[in-house]
Amino acid sequence: xxxxxxxxxxxxxxxxxxxxxxxxxxxxxxxxxxxxxxxxxxxxxxxxxxxxxxxxxxxxxxxxxxxxxxxxxxxxxxxxxxxxxxxxxxxxxxxxxxxxxxxxxxxxxxxxxxxxxxxxxxxxxxxxxxxxxxxxxxxxxxxxxxxxxxxxxxxxxxxxxxxxxxxxxxxxxxxxxxxxxxxxxxxxxxxxxxxxxxxxxxxxxxxxxxxxxxxxxxxxxxxxxxxxxxxxxxxxxxxxxxxxxxxxxxxxxxxxxxxxxxxxxxxxxxxxxxxxxxxxxxxxxxxxxxxxxxxxxxxxxxxxxxxxxxxxxxxxxxxxxxxxxxxxxxxxxxxxxxxxxxxxxxxxxxxxxxxxxxxxxxxxxxxxxxxxxxxxxxxxxxxxxxxxxxxxxxxxxxxxxxxxxxxxxxxxxxxxxxxxxxxxxxxxxxxxxxxxxxxxxxxxxxxxxxxxxxxxxxxxxxxxxxxxxxxxxxxxxxxxxxxxxxxxxxxxxxxxxxxxxxxxxxxxxxxxxxxxxxxxxxxxxxxxxxxxxxxxxxxxxxxxxxxxxxxxxxxxxxxxxxxxxxxxxxxxxxxxxxxxxxxxxxxxxxxxxxxxxxxxxxxxxxxxxxxxxxxxxxxxxxxxxxxxxxxxxxxxxx
Amino acid sequence: xxxxxxxxxxxxxxxxxxxxxxxxxxxxxxxxxxxxxxxxxxxxxxxxxxxxxxxxxxxxxxxxxxxxxxxxxxxxxxxxxxxxxxxxxxxxxxxxxxxxxxxxxxxxxxxxxxxxxxxxxxxxxxxxxxxxxxxxxxxxxxxxxxxxxxxxxxxxxxxxxxxxxxxxxxxxxxxxxxxxxxxxxxxxxxxxxxxxxxxxxxxxxxxxxxxxxxxxxxxxxxxxxxxxxxxxxxxxxxxxxxxxxxxxxxxxxxxxxxxxxxxxxxxxxxxxxxxxxxxxxxxxxxxxxxxx
Numbered sequence: 001x002x003x004x005x006x007x008x009x010x011x012x013x014x015x016x017x018x019x020x021x022x023x024x025x026x027x028x029x030x031x032x033x034x035x036x037x038x039x040x041x042x043x044x045x046x047x048x049x050x051x052x053x054x055x056x057x058x059x060x061x062x063x064x065x066x067x068x069x070x071x072x073x074x075x076x077x078x079x080x081x082x083x084x085x086x087x088x089x090x091x092x093x094x095x096x097x098x099x100x101x102x103x104x105x106x107x108x109x110x111x112x113x114x115x116x117x118x119x120x121x122x123x124x125x126x127x128x129x130x131x132x133x134x135x136x137x138x139x140x141x142x143x144x145x146x147x148x149x150x151x152x153x154x155x156x157x158x159x160x161x162x163x164x165x166x167x168x169x170x171x172x173x174x175x176x177x178x179x180x181x182x183x184x185x186x187x188x189x190x191x192x193x194x195x196x197x198x199x200x201x202x203x204x205x206x207x208x209x210x211x212x213x214x215x216x217x218x219x220x221x222x223x224x225x226x227x228x229x230x231x232x233x234x235x236x237x238x239x240x241x242x243x244x245x246x247x248x249x250x251x252x253x254x255x256x257x258x259x260x261x262x263x264x265x266x267x268x269x270x271x272x273x274x275x276x277x278x279x280x281x282x283x284x285x286x287x288x289x290x291x292x293x294x295x296x297x298x299x300x301x302x303x304x305x306x307x308x309x310x311x312x313x314x315x316x317x318x319x320x321x322x323x324x325x326x327x328x329x330x331x332x333x334x335x336x337x338x339x340x341x342x343x344x345x346x347x348x349x350x351x352x353x354x355x356x357x358x359x360x361x362x363x364x365x366x367x368x369x370x371x372x373x374x375x376x377x378x379x380x381x382x383x384x385x386x387x388x389x390x391x392x393x394x395x396x397x398x399x400x401x402x403x404x405x406x407x408x409x410x411x412x413x414x415x416x417x418x419x420x421x422x423x424x425x426x427x428x429x430x431x432x433x434x435x436x437x438x439x440x441x442x443x444x445x446x447x448x449x450x451x452x453x454x455x456x457x458x459x460x461x462x463x464x465x466x467x468x469x470x471x472x473x474x475x476x477x478x479x480x481x482x483x484x485x486x487x488x489x490x491x492x493x494x495x496x497x498x499x500x501x502x503x504x505x506x507x508x509x510x511x512x513x514x515x516x517x518x519x520x521x522x523x524x525x526x527x528x529x530x531x532x533x534x535x536x537x538x539x540x541x542x543x544x545x546x547x548x549x550x551x552x553x554x555x556x557x558x559x560x561x562x563x564x565x566x567x568x569x570x571x572x573x574x575x576x577x578x579x580x581x582x583x584x585x586x587x588x589x590x591x592x593x594x595x596x597x598x599x600x601x602x603x604x605x606x607x608x609x610x611x612x613x614x615x616x617x618x619x620x621x622x623x624x625x626x627x628x629x630x631x632x633x634x635x636x637x638x
Numbered sequence: 639x640x641x642x643x644x645x646x647x648x649x650x651x652x653x654x655x656x657x658x659x660x661x662x663x664x665x666x667x668x669x670x671x672x673x674x675x676x677x678x679x680x681x682x683x684x685x686x687x688x689x690x691x692x693x694x695x696x697x698x699x700x701x702x703x704x705x706x707x708x709x710x711x712x713x714x715x716x717x718x719x720x721x722x723x724x725x726x727x728x729x730x731x732x733x734x735x736x737x738x739x740x741x742x743x744x745x746x747x748x749x750x751x752x753x754x755x756x757x758x759x760x761x762x763x764x765x766x767x768x769x770x771x772x773x774x775x776x777x778x779x780x781x782x783x784x785x786x787x788x789x790x791x792x793x794x795x796x797x798x799x800x801x802x803x804x805x806x807x808x809x810x811x812x813x814x815x816x817x818x819x820x821x822x823x824x825x826x827x828x829x830x831x832x833x834x835x836x837x838x839x840x841x842x843x844x845x846x847x848x849x850x851x852x853x854x855x856x857x858x859x860x861x862x863x864x865x866x867x868x869x870x871x872x873x874x875x876x877x878x879x880x881x882x883x884x885x886x887x888x889x890x891x892x893x894x895x896x897x898x899x900x901x902x903x904x905x906x907x908x909x910x911x912x913x914x915x916x917x918x919x920x921x922x923x924x925x926x927x928x929x930x
Binding site for chain 2: 383385386389392396400403404405406411415418419422423425428429431432433435436438439440442443446449450453454455456513516518521522523524525526529530533534537538541542545546547548549550551552553554555557565566567571572573575576578579580
């Protein structure tokens with residue numbers, strides 16, 4: 001049975017985590033990272049097979065006829081959509097694990113290596129299982145396990161109080177979000193599919209049911225948007241991410257940011273494209289939240305002086321860039337513009353894989369800088385391009401890609417976003433916001449790159465190029481960024497085949513007319529020609545006009561001493577930030593409001609706790625909750 | 639067909655510095671000066687191209703040296719898509735979005751090069767450059783949105799020329815301002831600002847490298863002129879060519895007179911202005927949404 005290949009990555013990862021429990025020295029660290037890298041390669045292979053034809057495995061765990069009868073069967077299945085996300089997980093997992101071999105040595109004396117050895121493989125394993133499970137009940141089990149074990153990776157530096165707090169915040173928020181998912185799943189299995197949570201079964205029954213019960217559709221959408229929105233860090237549910245991602249070790253941050261926050265996107269694709277009927281207003285709501293997400297997050301990214309925190313805010317920004325075309329695509333399909341809708345959905349998936357690559361890469365470079373200098377402070381760092389040329393080069397590629405510069409991969413997906421949104425009246429404003437925010441993204445990454453790598457340091461910083469294993473995984477991701485930008489036909493093929501498996505048909509021949517990507521009557525762009533022209537013209541210029549020149553000391557207005565001045569990182573774009581202070585005021589006031597709500601919630605919880613000392617009132621409270629639940633579950637369609 | 643694009647590019651390469659010379663003349667006359675000959679910009683460029691460059695010791699050398707070359711080619715690449723003298727262009731190679739991104743690529747690489755020169759004035763200037771780019775983009779994004787709504791397309795094949803509508807006039811008026819701002823002229827030459835920060839990003843560049851950067855600024859201005867004119871001019875070749883040349887001269891005179899008239903803005907004033915304009919742009923977008 002060829003489908004048994006599905007078990008190979010899981011098997012390797014389980015072996016890895018058992019081995020990880022055994023030792024806590026250098027060897028066990030090496031071993032767990034190397035084995036994780038191997039399992040990631042096997043995940044890539046599974047993805048490769050999954051694109052060709054869908055793989056399926058069924059196990060009967062036990063047989064019972066109770067309410068959990070749906071758990072009797074463990075069904076694992078890989079179709080093109082899950083294969084697409086498996087590819088992201090595999091590539092990024094491979095790079096992060098390879099990077100981790102040397103990088104984690106850094107923590108040998110500081111952190112609890114055993115915790116890493118155990119939790120890292122299990123984190124990969126649960127992500128893998130979330131992607132291949134074909135049953136909502138199993139999905140939610142793996143999902144919760146994933147949140148549970150990844151919090152230990154966030155809290156890896158136990159001596160650091162910030163890390164512990166961030167991990168708590170992360171866990172509580174995602175857990176609360178997951179309750180909404182549980183509610184959705186219970187509602188669906190109870191009311192529609194007769195205790196069956198198999199994806200195929202749900203896809204068969206649910207759309208018809210929801211078409212006749214539109215209010216349930218909106219209720220479920222609301223619950224899903226909260227449940228997945230928390231995990232994907234959609235604003236206003238994002239606040240765990242900027243705390244949690246920077247605290248984890250950098251290779252874990254790369255995985256958290258590149259792969260984990262993509263899993264809710266995967267589930268949104270499943271739900272809204274196969275389980276739900278297409279609805280115009282739902283599409284617009286998602287696109288609206290996408291636009292808000294990208295706008296506010298990047299404005300806050302401009303404020304950050306911590307390299308990884310800046311990257312974390314930009315992760316939220318990119319979730320906006322993924323949600324926006326996703327919502328626009330749903331809307332366009334619902335109003336009958338199938339082709340443009342499919343282009344928007346392609347843009348969403350394309351940006352998902354792009355973001356995994358460049359954000360993974362950027363987190364790794366931030367990690368390399370922290371590895372060499374021990375600092376993430378943008379005010380302190382500077383001039384590292386001299387000591388770490390390879391890391392600087394990869395960070396430059398990552399920054400250019402994330403800023404959407406042609407001919408790198410970020411441009412292709414952003415171009416697809418604009419082309420699909422700008423020419424339709426309802427989505428036009430979202431496209432405009434995305435276009436403006438793209439320039440702010442550029443500015444944020446000019447700040448990231450120049451503060452760390454080019455601006456001269458205030459005092460001499462001792463650093464050297466990171467070890468081969470670390471820069472090679474950065475280089476691999478950088479090459480992928482270039483490849484996906486210059487030759488977008490491969491990822492376009494992957495994304496369209498992923499969309500085919502969730503019922504969105506797209507004629508690729510209409511979209512790709514070699515050497516261009518063409519959206520008929522709307523726009524066209526040829527990455528190959530642009531790349532070739534840029535390359536050849538630059539080469540000719542360099543040959544014609546020699547680059548060599550005399551080296552002289554930097555000009556210091558005529559005085560003999562060096563000026564020894566530079567702009568501090570918090571002074572970047574000062575005027576711009578002041579002009580847009582309303583945005584920050586709005587953000588801060590909403591934060592204050594949330595804190596008030598939190599305090600109120602705490603008070604209420606305390607009241608409830610006091611109440612529950614008394615048996616009678618506890619029973620009453622519990623009953624009230626159950627009634628509420630029943631009303632929610634059964635009464636929505638009343 | 640496609641080789642005609644080469645003629646377009648050559649035309650731009652030759653005439654972009656000439657138009658700068660012409661503008662210098664216009665400004666001089668407005669300020670009661672005689673002014674240099676219109677070939678002066680060319681003589682300056684040729685002289686600079688003959689000089690060897692100097693590389694500052696604090697710089698990140700590779701990035702610092704490569705930046706002028708890439709800046710130049712990024713602007714040049716946009717000429718594949720925006721037609722100049724002849725209406726031919728490689729439409730399949732790109733559209734409005736690509737042109738905008740190529741221009742911001744040029745700005746980005748230029749300021750990265752300046753950032754890596756190690757000079758604090760260059761850092762200040764580049765920082766201003768990127769701030770200005772962001773606020774420009776706020777209005778430009780609306781312009782793109784308005785024009786895309788009018789033509790229901792981003793492709794220049796369809797957008798050139800625009801139909802006569804209220805929204806297209808408003809959109810072009812906004813584009814007119816954005817072009818002025820992004821072409822590094824007084825009062826918006828805040829990044830360079832000679833009296834305050836001594837040419838900012840250009841401070842360390844010299845000789846051939848400086849020549850390349852100056853040349854790319856002229857080319858960028860010329861590109862934006864052509865973009866603007868293409869939105870207005872009809873497609874018939876004979877009228878278009880005459881109209882194009884006339885339009886270039888008119889735009890040059892208008893822009894350089896504005897430049898002669900103003901003093902330099904502070905950065906916050908410029909950003910405030912762009913913010914106010916974006917409110918106008920929002921109204922224009924609503925009008926475009928109505929289909930007027």
